[in-house]
Amino acid sequence: MAVQSADTGRTTGTPTGTTGSVTTASGTVDLGPAAALSCRECGERFPLGPIFACTSCFGPLEVAYDLPLGDPEALRRKIESGPTNLWRYAPLLPVPADVADKPNLNPGWTKLVKADRLAAELGITGGLYVKDDSGNPTHSFKDRVVAQAVEAARAFGFTTLSCSSTGNLAGAVGAAAARAGFRSCVFIPHDLEQGKVVMAAVYGGDLVGIEGTYDDVNRFCSELIGDPIGEGWGFVNVNLRPYYGEGSKTLAYEICEQLGWRLPDQLVIPIASGSQLTKVDKGLQELIKLGLVEEKPYKIFGAQAEGCSPVSTAFKAGHEVVRPQRPDTIAKSLAIGNPADGPYVLDIAHRTGGAVEDVTDAQIVDAIKLLARTEGIFTETAGGVTVGVTKKLVEAGVLDPELTTVVLNTGDGLKTLDAVAPTTGPTATIRPSLDAFRAAGLAG
């Protein structure tokens, strides 16, 4: 059975059945329904392996599947009887069928919160939901993508997990490696805040501070991959990137299943590299092709911080290329000035009738507090971006308030306390007496 790739429209199936077992230089690789890698630009196919760029055109590679195009009802039942984590979708992911039995942090199946109080404040009447990925093991959506990378690393016989990071990813890789029994070696700029260093180091892997900027860290990692030192190393977001990226599809799967196997009308998704947004779209397209949801139009909106808004700037100017920017925003987990998937994000926003918008740092802080005050969800700055952009899009009449809307919360406020600390404190400080309480005007 074969399905068409959601992104290229090319047929990506092979006649090898649905197990996807592939023989590579390192032996037989069982990554379930994953059949091959295919170039997103030219469509050329490659055997499954730790590669990430097309040898013909240098385009990014992504996983192509033999998806089970059988009875949707049977597939739906199989998923619903699966574990309450992202492995319930194992038949649709590049992982072996017995993945749930292997040591992994098992993220996913986070709450889809019906956000009625936030909806009332924003004037949304068609139903507003927050997909709250702060419930993941290390409290960000990164656990989803790293969980996939771990299984790919296992399949390829790697023994070390690695990445460059300034935050969420470092913790996610450190924790996942610890759980799965890999060595980890994570690279960070040497001058990170102590809190982030502790979060990355506590899992006991090697954590290496690099004297230089985040760009220097990245360049050094590329050197390592090309050097014999890096043999046996899986860099989750470099040589394992095609597998890693597939984890974001599970956000789309979960949202639709939690809505009762129904597509939402509108989604608002933050943009860093843009990978998450493109993979959510890929996931929605797969659900349609598999017959798990009824096809209908949906709009995807991208959210950026004004201080790092290369994609929204391009969108508003009507450009098809994304001009790099030097980031300057409190939303550090979104601060990628030259987003790899920027052009694909523009395509998707145009194709679905969505848009890309940005908000200021002050609006980010306000949005963090708005979400906390209305729904009891304390998000990090990236979530402030997404909620803030949602508000702005409703006010501008771009987002239709009468349609079902899902907003992604990808991280946790405990990791970016500094963003709200200067403006968040006690209502009053008083002596322990009823008179003092009354005098403070708090007696109601």
Next chain:
Amino acid sequence: MAVQSADTGRTTGTPTGTTGSVTTASGTVDLGPAAALSCRECGERFPLGPIFACTSCFGPLEVAYDLPLGDPEALRRKIESGPTNLWRYAPLLPVPADVADKPNLNPGWTKLVKADRLAAELGITGGLYVKDDSGNPTHSFKDRVVAQAVEAARAFGFTTLSCSSTGNLAGAVGAAAARAGFRSCVFIPHDLEQGKVVMAAVYGGDLVGIEGTYDDVNRFCSELIGDPIGEGWGFVNVNLRPYYGEGSKTLAYEICEQLGWRLPDQLVIPIASGSQLTKVDKGLQELIKLGLVEEKPYKIFGAQAEGCSPVSTAFKAGHEVVRPQRPDTIAKSLAIGNPADGPYVLDIAHRTGGAVEDVTDAQIVDAIKLLARTEGIFTETAGGVTVGVTKKLVEAGVLDPELTTVVLNTGDGLKTLDAVAPTTGPTATIRPSLDAFRAAGLAG
């Protein structure tokens, strides 16, 4: 139908059926199977209401139920088809049957992690599990108890949620009140660390710093409850305490269900007030009486920090009373020097053949790192206490390594970064070059 209270052995059922609707001064109160409050000491019964102490003997009140003693198979199916949060157990909790439709943070159904790598380090061969409550909405088990208090507050017509707190509870109450649409007013000592203040204040309720110690804060709250100002206020852990405490039973329910409706052989549970440990025991007893699990012996072990070890000190000395201590430990969320449920904890440890043990601050830090390094779970100091005590009990031959053991992780390391920060950092800091990497001895 009637069941006996797990704790007193007295029959607590009434002939009013299973709805538990009770008429109080504030009208009809629907708290599902909750039939009455009963005194833990003398057994006297009271109508459901916002009261917490027996008027005859001043003993603590707890919820008595008309539990559904019908076909266990039907009840099990009902639970299994319920939501993936603690409301799957609504038939066994003091909440209305339609609780899942009301705005609540819906905590629970957190992961029961099979901890094979930790087990190997500790020498446990019979199966070791970590019940990881850091996955709750505000990342501690407090969300469970506050979720119950919210529903009781709603039933009693309260409009303000309140508590005194130095940490996890403040955030849990602030978040839950925001979500459920209550006003909140939380009291803290004025000199808390800024991070904790931010976590408590961000949800937008009133946060009041009290010039004094935590004891002063508590005394002031008692004054408020007795004053007309406090009318309409639900103090989650004072006048709503009987309902609040029931939330901890869900830990027992989930553990058994996640083990395949089976009792574990041994549980290790941290002790602050001791309420959690006693309610987990109550939950296990209820499952046995309802026929949801097969009866068999289990042992409950309590864990304290040496710097606040009134219960373990009493246990080791063979005392039946608990002598108060002045706390001095990094495990601040367990630092209750005069634990209300201390004597009940001693009873349970003796009755089940368990024990109570304590560990030093240094052992707590080591245990936090051990859990992070082996399972990728970053726990707060309270979790370090529980894992550390587990290790100590295995080494002492008190905990049987050949039996199935469940350790409770009740909180999140992001909230107590200071505990590990001084000893957790980069392996190395280097220039971005392969030579520097090799020179640092990291090339493997």
